[in-house]
Amino acid sequence: xxxxxxxxxxxxxxxxxxxxxxxxxxxxxxxxxxxxxxxxxxxxxxxxxxxxxxxxxxxxxxxxxxxxxxxxxxxxxxxxxxxxxxxxxxxxxxxxxxxxxxxxxxxxxxxxxxxxxxxxxxxxxxxxxxxxxxxxxxxxxxxxxxxxxxxxxxxxxxxxxxxxxxxxxxxxxxxxxxxxxxxxxxxxxxxxxxxxxxxxxxxxxxxxxxxxxxxxxxxxxxxxxxxxxxxxxxxxxxxxxxxxxxxxxxxxxxxxxxxxxxxxxxxxxxxxxxxxxxxxxxxxxxxxxxxxxxxxxxxxxxxxxxxxxxxxxxxxxxxxxxxxxxxxxxxxxxxxxxxxxxxxxxxxxxxxxxxxxxxxxxxxxxxxxxxxxxxxxxxxxxxxxxxxxxxxxxxxxxxxxx
Amino acid sequence: xxxxxxxxxxxxxxxxxxxxxxxxxxxxxxxxxxxxxxxxxxxxxxxxxxxxxxxxxxxxxxxxxxxxxxxxxxxxxxxxxxxxxxxxxxxxxxxxxxxxxxxxxxxxxxxxxxxxxxxxxxxxxxxxxxxxxxxxxxxxxxxxx
Numbered sequence: 001x002x003x004x005x006x007x008x009x010x011x012x013x014x015x016x017x018x019x020x021x022x023x024x025x026x027x028x029x030x031x032x033x034x035x036x037x038x039x040x041x042x043x044x045x046x047x048x049x050x051x052x053x054x055x056x057x058x059x060x061x062x063x064x065x066x067x068x069x070x071x072x073x074x075x076x077x078x079x080x081x082x083x084x085x086x087x088x089x090x091x092x093x094x095x096x097x098x099x100x101x102x103x104x105x106x107x108x109x110x111x112x113x114x115x116x117x118x119x120x121x122x123x124x125x126x127x128x129x130x131x132x133x134x135x136x137x138x139x140x141x142x143x144x145x146x147x148x149x150x151x152x153x154x155x156x157x158x159x160x161x162x163x164x165x166x167x168x169x170x171x172x173x174x175x176x177x178x179x180x181x182x183x184x185x186x187x188x189x190x191x192x193x194x195x196x197x198x199x200x201x202x203x204x205x206x207x208x209x210x211x212x213x214x215x216x217x218x219x220x221x222x223x224x225x226x227x228x229x230x231x232x233x234x235x236x237x238x239x240x241x242x243x244x245x246x247x248x249x250x251x252x253x254x255x256x257x258x259x260x261x262x263x264x265x266x267x268x269x270x271x272x273x274x275x276x277x278x279x280x281x282x283x284x285x286x287x288x289x290x291x292x293x294x295x296x297x298x299x300x301x302x303x304x305x306x307x308x309x310x311x312x313x314x315x316x317x318x319x320x321x322x323x324x325x326x327x328x329x330x331x332x333x334x335x336x337x338x339x340x341x342x343x344x345x346x347x348x349x350x351x352x353x354x355x356x357x358x359x360x361x362x363x364x365x366x367x368x369x370x371x372x373x374x375x376x377x378x379x380x381x382x383x384x385x386x387x388x389x390x391x392x393x394x395x396x397x398x399x400x401x402x
Numbered sequence: 403x404x405x406x407x408x409x410x411x412x413x414x415x416x417x418x419x420x421x422x423x424x425x426x427x428x429x430x431x432x433x434x435x436x437x438x439x440x441x442x443x444x445x446x447x448x449x450x451x452x453x454x455x456x457x458x459x460x461x462x463x464x465x466x467x468x469x470x471x472x473x474x475x476x477x478x479x480x481x482x483x484x485x486x487x488x489x490x491x492x493x494x495x496x497x498x499x500x501x502x503x504x505x506x507x508x509x510x511x512x513x514x515x516x517x518x519x520x521x522x523x524x525x526x527x528x529x530x531x532x533x534x535x536x537x538x539x540x541x542x543x544x545x546x547x
Contacts, residue, residue, distance in 0.1 A: 151508050151542075152508070153494055161475045164477055165474065261503030263496065
């Protein structure tokens with residue numbers, strides 16, 4: 001990839017009659033995953049700071065270069081407090097909160113803001129300490145709270161409700177779900193920072209204690225401290241930076257909910273975001289070399305892959321079997337070990353899943369799990385609850401000359 | 403019904419009753435299930451709210467329903483969180499009542515203890531459980547034997 005070529009790779013011209021796209025309007029030039037998994041002695045704000053400095057240093061930029069700031073509900077004190085703490089001088093702000101899908105969507109929001117001329121250097125930070133400090137709990141002010149909180153609708157219970165119905169309708173088995181964990185753990189063996197680094201067999205998943213039937217302990221993601229940050233910039237700024245950039249090709253987001261009482265547990269918001277993201281990116285499933293799927297639970301991955309169209313609806317369990325998701329399989333996923341093994345800072349997986357996709361596209365994943373010729377990657381985040389309402393965000397990224 | 407243990411019960415959970423849906427809470431205090439129903443298409447709305455988003459109308463009629471239905475999905479929670487730890491194992495379920503909506507709930511014996519012997523399609527009926535200190539009653543479902 002040469003700078004000359006990229007100089008011609010400008011955003012879609014402003015034609016009022018033409019469909020607007022974020023394809024090529026922005027590049028990820030910095031990414032940083034906090035190495036900590038248990039951080040008893042630093043504050044959540046300090047995690048945001050270390051992540052911000054890490055990602056900006058990766059990009060070759062300074063905090064003083066940032067003119068757009070993006071964070072979410074994990075930011076201590078909110079966006080004003082963190083912009084103050086980081087000393088930012090910003091023209092564009094975004095504090096979207098759709099749980100763990102937030103940061104996947106915020107890359108898209110950053111690209112949109114850059115395309116609209118609202119900012120040129122967007123910083124996205126996240127971090128939290130659910131392992132060492134207090135776990136975040138579901139908001140108690142929503143109008144549905146009186147109709148959910150009295151029932152012990154925990155996160156595992158919510159995802160288990162979807163898993164049970166999926167099994168009933170499509171014949172999915174606990175062994176199918178366990179294949180997702182086995183693939184994640186297979187990758188985590190090669191990640192020296194991963195919270196869990198041991199290979200896991202399907203049998204070990206099935207023998208682990210039931211948390212919320214049919215989900216076992218090893219169907220659930222880890223609880224860790226940590227965080228991460230991303231830097232998204234305009235094509236002009238990307239061209240001036242030394243590091244390999246990752247191109248934003250397409251994105252989509254939605255909230256899938258209980259539908260006024262007609263909740264359908266068999267699908268996720270990815271049924272809406274997948275087609276729109278693929279269309280914007282101008283790529284097909286066959287073009288995807290790697291997927292980062294926010295794996296809050298094993299069932300989340302199975303349903304997301306179906307809903308994104310990588311297999312037929314209901315076939316997700318069979319699709320993930322036989323090593324499909326391993327780095328040498330047909331659709332490599334979560335080569336860092338994912339939220340099931342690597343980390344799950346602030347109970348949110350979208351940031352660190354996006355960072356691993358950036359590594360893959362830069363050719364900087366752990367060598368043992370680096371996908372050869374990884375040119376196009378898809379990231380999907382599911383925030384919230386499969387059993388009630390979820391934020392869903394799909395992001396398609398490419399190498400800088402994609 | 404099997405799967406119930408005498409010593410376990412569901413914890414009281416404090417919540418503020420959302421204003422604007424008084425007919426629901428008033429009926430609940432009398433053990434009756436009353437739901438808003440869109441005046442445009444007659445579809446029942448859950449959770450209760452004083453309007454129909456589909457038709458953007460506040461013309462909803464509050465209608466009593468029988469509250470019988472079938473299990474749409476369920477999970478038996480073995481590791482309940484917080485106050486629900488002592489209730490475990492307990493079942494969280496969606497019940498599709500015959501009038502339409504799918505309602506998030508627990509399954510219990512007529513005496514209010516958790517029921518964990520559950521299958522999709524199992525018939526159940528609505529019951530309101532009074533909470534202590536005059537707090538709003540909670541809707542749970544009892545298997546129909």
